[in-house]
Amino acid sequence: MSDKEISGVGAYVVHDSAHKHVTGEAVYTDDLPELPNCLHTWVVTSPHAHAKIKSINIKRAESFEGVEAVLSAKDILGTNDVGPIFPNEPVLAEELVEYVGQPVVIIAAQTRELAREASHLVKVEYEILTPILDVREALEKKHFVAEPHSLQIGDSKKALANAANRLQGEIDLGGQDHFYLEGQICVAHPLEDDDMKVYSSTQHPAEVQKMVARFLNLAKHSVVVEVRRMGGGFGGKETQPANIACMAALLANKTKKSVKLRLGRDEDMIITGKRHDFYFTYDVGYTNEGEITGIELNLASKCGHVADLSTSILDRALFFSDSVYYLKDATINGFPCKTHTVSNTAFRGFGGPQGSFIIEEVIDVISNKLKKNPHEVRKLNYYGTEDRNVTPYHQTIEDNIIHEITDQLEVSSDYQKRYDEIREYNKNNKYYKKGISFVPTKFGVSFTTAFLNQAGALIHIYADGSIHLNHGGTEMGQGLFTKVAQVVASEFQVDLSRVKITATTTEKVPNTSATAASSGSDLNGMAAQNGAQKLKRRLIKFAAEKYEVDQSSVTFKNNMVYAGDNEISFNALVGEAYFARVSLSATGFYKTPKIYYDRSTSKGRPFFYYTYGACVAEVLLDTLTGECKVTRADILHDVGASLSPNIDMGQIEGGFVQGMGWLTNEELKWDDKGSLRTHAPSTYKIPVSRDIPDVFNVEILKNHKCKEETIYSSKAVGEPPFMHGMAVWHAIKDAIKSHGNYEKEVKLNAPATPEEILRALDSM
Amino acid sequence: MSTISFVLNKEKVSVDVEGDTPLLWVLRDELKLKGTKFSCGKGLCGACTIHVDGNPTRSCVLPVSSVANLEVTTLEGLQEDKEYQKLKDQWVKKNVPQCGYCQPGQLMSATALLKSNPKPTEGDVKTALSGNICRCGTYQRIQDAILDASKEGDSNE
Numbered sequence: 001m002s003d004k005e006i007s008g009v010g011a012y013v014v015h016d017s018a019h020k021h022v023t024g025e026a027v028y029t030d031d032l033p034e035l036p037n038c039l040h041t042w043v044v045t046s047p048h049a050h051a052k053i054k055s056i057n058i059k060r061a062e063s064f065e066g067v068e069a070v071l072s073a074k075d076i077l078g079t080n081d082v083g084p085i086f087p088n089e090p091v092l093a094e095e096l097v098e099y100v101g102q103p104v105v106i107i108a109a110q111t112r113e114l115a116r117e118a119s120h121l122v123k124v125e126y127e128i129l130t131p132i133l134d135v136r137e138a139l140e141k142k143h144f145v146a147e148p149h150s151l152q153i154g155d156s157k158k159a160l161a162n163a164a165n166r167l168q169g170e171i172d173l174g175g176q177d178h179f180y181l182e183g184q185i186c187v188a189h190p191l192e193d194d195d196m197k198v199y200s201s202t203q204h205p206a207e208v209q210k211m212v213a214r215f216l217n218l219a220k221h222s223v224v225v226e227v228r229r230m231g232g233g234f235g236g237k238e239t240q241p242a243n244i245a246c247m248a249a250l251l252a253n254k255t256k257k258s259v260k261l262r263l264g265r266d267e268d269m270i271i272t273g274k275r276h277d278f279y280f281t282y283d284v285g286y287t288n289e290g291e292i293t294g295i296e297l298n299l300a301s302k303c304g305h306v307a308d309l310s311t312s313i314l315d316r317a318l319f320f321s322d323s324v325y326y327l328k329d330a331t332i333n334g335f336p337c338k339t340h341t342v343s344n345t346a347f348r349g350f351g352g353p354q355g356s357f358i359i360e361e362v363i364d365v366i367s368n369k370l371k372k373n374p375h376e377v378r379k380l381n382y383y384g385t386e387d388r389n390v391t392p393y394h395q396t397i398e399d400n401i402i403h404e405i406t407d408q409l410e411v412s413s414d415y416q417k418r419y420d421e422i423r424e425y426n427k428n429n430k431y432y433k434k435g436i437s438f439v440p441t442k443f444g445v446s447f448t449t450a451f452l453n454q455a456g457a458l459i460h461i462y463a464d465g466s467i468h469l470n471h472g473g474t475e476m477g478q479g480l481f482t483k484v485a486q487v488v489a490s491e492f493q494v495d496l497s498r499v500k501i502t503a504t505t506t507e508k509v510p511n512t513s514a515t516a517a518s519s520g521s522d523l524n525g526m527a528a529q530n531g532a533q534k535l536k537r538r539l540i541k542f543a544a545e546k547y548e549v550d551q552s553s554v555t556f557k558n559n560m561v562y563a564g565d566n567e568i569s570f571n572a573l574v575g576e577a578y579f580a581r582v583s584l585s586a587t588g589f590y591k592t593p594k595i596y597y598d599r600s601t602s603k604g605r606p607f608f609y610y611t612y613g614a615c616v617a618e619v620l621l622d623t624l625t626g627e628c629k630v631t632r633a634d635i636l637h638d639v640g641a642s643l644s645p646n647i648d649m650g651q652i653e654g655g656f657v658q659g660m661g662w663l664t665n666e667e668l669k670w671d672d673k674g675s676l677r678t679h680a681p682s683t684y685k686i687p688v689s690r691d692i693p694d695v696f697n698v699e700i701l702k703n704h705k706c707k708e709e710t711i712y713s714s715k716a717v718g719e720p721p722f723m724h725g726m727a728v729w730h731a732i733k734d735a736i737k738s739h740g741n742y743e744k745e746v747k748l749n750a751p752a753t754p755e756e757i758l759r760a761l762d763s764m
Numbered sequence: 765m766s767t768i769s770f771v772l773n774k775e776k777v778s779v780d781v782e783g784d785t786p787l788l789w790v791l792r793d794e795l796k797l798k799g800t801k802f803s804c805g806k807g808l809c810g811a812c813t814i815h816v817d818g819n820p821t822r823s824c825v826l827p828v829s830s831v832a833n834l835e836v837t838t839l840e841g842l843q844e845d846k847e848y849q850k851l852k853d854q855w856v857k858k859n860v861p862q863c864g865y866c867q868p869g870q871l872m873s874a875t876a877l878l879k880s881n882p883k884p885t886e887g888d889v890k891t892a893l894s895g896n897i898c899r900c901g902t903y904q905r906i907q908d909a910i911l912d913a914s915k916e917g918d919s920n921e
Contacts (some may be wrong), residue, residue, distance in 0.1 A: 014857075014859040015859055015861060017861070017864060018855070018860070018864075019856055020864075021855075021861035021864030021867045022855045022856060022860075022861065022867060022868075023799070023839065023840075023843065023852070024798065024799020024800070024838075024840060024868045025799070026864050027798070028801075030798075030801075178899075179897075179899050180863070180865075180899055181801070181803045181811055181863070181865040181866045181897065181898070181899050182803065182863070183803070229863070229864070230863060231803075231863050232863040232899050232900060233863075234899070262802075477861070477862035477863025477864060477900050479862070646859045647859065650859060650862055650900075650902065650905070651862075653904055653905070654862060654901030654902060655901070656901070657901030657903065658899070658901050680808065681804050681806070681809050682806060682808055686897060686899060687903070688893075688894050688895075688896075688897060688903070689889070689893045689903045689906070689907065690890045690891075692901075692903045692904055696904050
């Protein structure tokens with residue numbers, strides 16, 4: 001990477017760690033050298049979904065050989081609470097357990113095996129209570145984790161009453177386990193003065209710091225949290241790592257030894273939260289052409305035992321339940337249902353995919369009723385560009401490009417021709433059926449909680465001209481570190497290799513937001529640019545004085561600095577600036593402008609901008625087995641002016657695969673006692689090499705800069721492509737419809753496992 | 765405790781451990797080779813793939829006693845290997861890894877494939893790699909990288 005032309009913003013670079021990923025040298029938390037006498041842990045969890053703790057007896061476990069600490073809630077030094085929004089979300093259960101798998105006792109021993117053996121000696125007496133496990137039951141009983149929230153525009157009641165056609169329905173949508181290949185892990189090192197150094201696989205070091213400090217009754221300045229990289233996050237490492245870190249830190253504090261807490265796969269899947277399942281009902285009015293004239297949507301999310309981020313996730317589900325469609329008279333209600341299951345949490349898309357799922361279902365049902373191609377009904381309902389462009393939360397869409405994306409993708413995917421051919425194929429084939437769909441997406445970008453939209457960076461230039469870059473964002477494989485380094489290299493016009501990427505740590509940039517909401521490069525890229533520009537201004541001033549030229553004549557290019565007719569290498573100029581006592585370290589800061597949302601009126605502009613895309617998916621369905629294969633997928637996706645096209649393409653491909661898994665084979669099953677029965681890859685099936693489309697065409701939309709002032713006019717990319725998995729779901733539905741000659745109603749819930757597909761086929 | 769000897773990355777090693785200790789932990793904790801990853805612990809995700817006498821094997825469910833006197837190769841031991849190097853270069857060129865955590869296992873499976881089947885078809889690749897899960901969804905790039913690596917040198921033959 002020595003040529004600047006191939007390493008700045010917009011260049012086709014590879015992930016900064018690619019070279020280390022392929023040799024096994026990339027260091028994850030579990031790979032850090034362990035201190036001598038490092039202790040290992042086991043978590044004793046609740047076997048009941050809902051029960052009172054009557055007593056905890058740890059005596060025998062404590063005296064077990066090799067065991068150094070056995071702790072429960074009463075041993076906590078500070079506040080037993082990791083609630084990110086609402087209080088009273090305990091790390092260790094106190095008097096009540098509310099899900100199977102809730103941590104009750106933690107054990108540190110010389111080895112993990114010893115800790116596990118000792119765990120069998122812990123005796124907890126419970127008084128079993130009746131659990132609420134089903135979202136419908138919770139909804140009916142108004143058993144919520146927080147107040148319901150609604151969006152309203154126009155008059156849906158009146159519009160529904162006056163509608164030419166009207167229909168009602170309901171559908172269930174399952175959750176999803178993150179299944180990051182690197183499970184939850186934390187290493188806590190106790191330091192002098194009771195300080196704590198925490199290595200955590202987390203998307204949110206600042207929150208781990210806050211929660212550990214609170215748990216140990218320390219000020220935040222006594223806790224340092226560091227993460228170089230995660231082996232996958234996907235939202236599962238936004239709030240969940242705080243629980244893990246608090247447990248490890250408490251054990252480290254009590255034993256004065258380094259403690260590693262690494263959950264095994266089963267424990268990880270049982271103890272930590274997942275994507276929210278939803279139960280939806282709808283009532284929609286529409287014209288004979290299929291245009292929606294009034295709608296009422298009810299979104300009930302299964303939050304689990306505490307709120308965690310559920311209210312924000314439900315808000316986003318409400319905000320996304322318009323997708324790209326104009327809903328003039330709409331009421332959209334969200335119900336955050338409390339169940340005695342593990343608290344669900346952030347997962348790529350953060351409720352957005354669930355919100356868009358229901359409106360796509362509604363459109364599909366309307367199309368079916370009218371015997372129309374759903375794609376035509378979708379287009380009829382698209383938001384306008386100059387009018388028909390106000391969302392149910394009263395934000396005016398100013399950047400709609402879905403029509404252009406649709407036009408382009410119709411041509412590049414040969415959509416209509418294939419649609420017709422598939423109709424013909426299905427006429428001539430009895431057992432194998434094909435299906436095709438065209439599903440658009442719009443994704444609002446920003447944290448919908450305004451204050452979170454801030455970021456900081458720290459940049460040092462050393463006297464040899466090498467640059468040290470740090471910012472609040474975390475690297476989970478999405479390429480954020482690479483992108484931000486590209487920004488800094490571009491600002492100084494130096495080779496990318498001159499910019500050292502460093503681990504995220506609360507010591508360098510304080511009070512950061514989670515790397516979430518796809519905002520990583522938007523926020524941290526801007527903050528790093530701000531820091532770099534401060535330093536650049538100092539260097540420009542110095543060069544102008546040194547060469548006695550106007551500051552406006554100082555430019556940076558190709559590792560050189562030009563000042564009037566003079567030229568000097570960047571490194572040499574920095575060296576001279578050091579001797580001239582110029583400060584060569586700067587912080588950068590950014591906050592997203594324009595955004596606000598008033599929850600009391602459900603109005604505002606929660607999103608800085610939108611990103612768009614569409615996917616055409618085609619499937620081949622075996623109607624005798626319910627097995628389905630994605631034979632082709634064509635994606636056209638908007639990332640503005642890409643900061644790093646190679647990295648963005650990877651995000652789009654991977655997002656699609658993960659979205660497809662969510663709606664097809666990934667099924668979470670709980671038994672009637674509230675126990676998760678799918679907690680390993682043996683029973684929980686995520687996509688593998690055979691599941692990707694036979695033909696997979698992915699393209700970035702060209703020549704569309706972000707209309708807002710984002711970092712180099714780029715757009716966010718982490719979550720939005722996840723939405724494209726929905727096209728697979730609709731292609732499956734299309735194939736099922738052909739089984740009834742496109743005349744019968746299809747009742748298909750998500751995920752569309754072979755069993756669910758067979759059920760849908762049988763019910764026709 | 766027993767002493768178990770095997771050949772690791774072409775060098776003879778002996779470890780004093782319980783014979784039923786999974787090889788993964790012997791590699792990671794005793795021998796400090798961190799390139800082999802723990803993920804599911806059930807031999808189902810492929811992150812811990814190593815070679816035993818050249819065959820791709822899941823080390824997290826393999827008792828160390830079962831490799832006594834056999835040849836074990838980890839990613840660290842493949843660095844000079846011709847097939848691995850071709851693959852690794854393609855992996856970087858195509859920007860395959862995202863989070864990277866599963867990639868050592870993917871590369872171990874891919875290298876074993878090219879050694880036993882130098883000219884695999886797309887179907888061969890899918891089958892050989894179907895036990896290696898990647899949650900970032902890099903499958904298309906993995907497949908392309910393997911197929912392109914297998915074609916390298918074709919014009920000179």
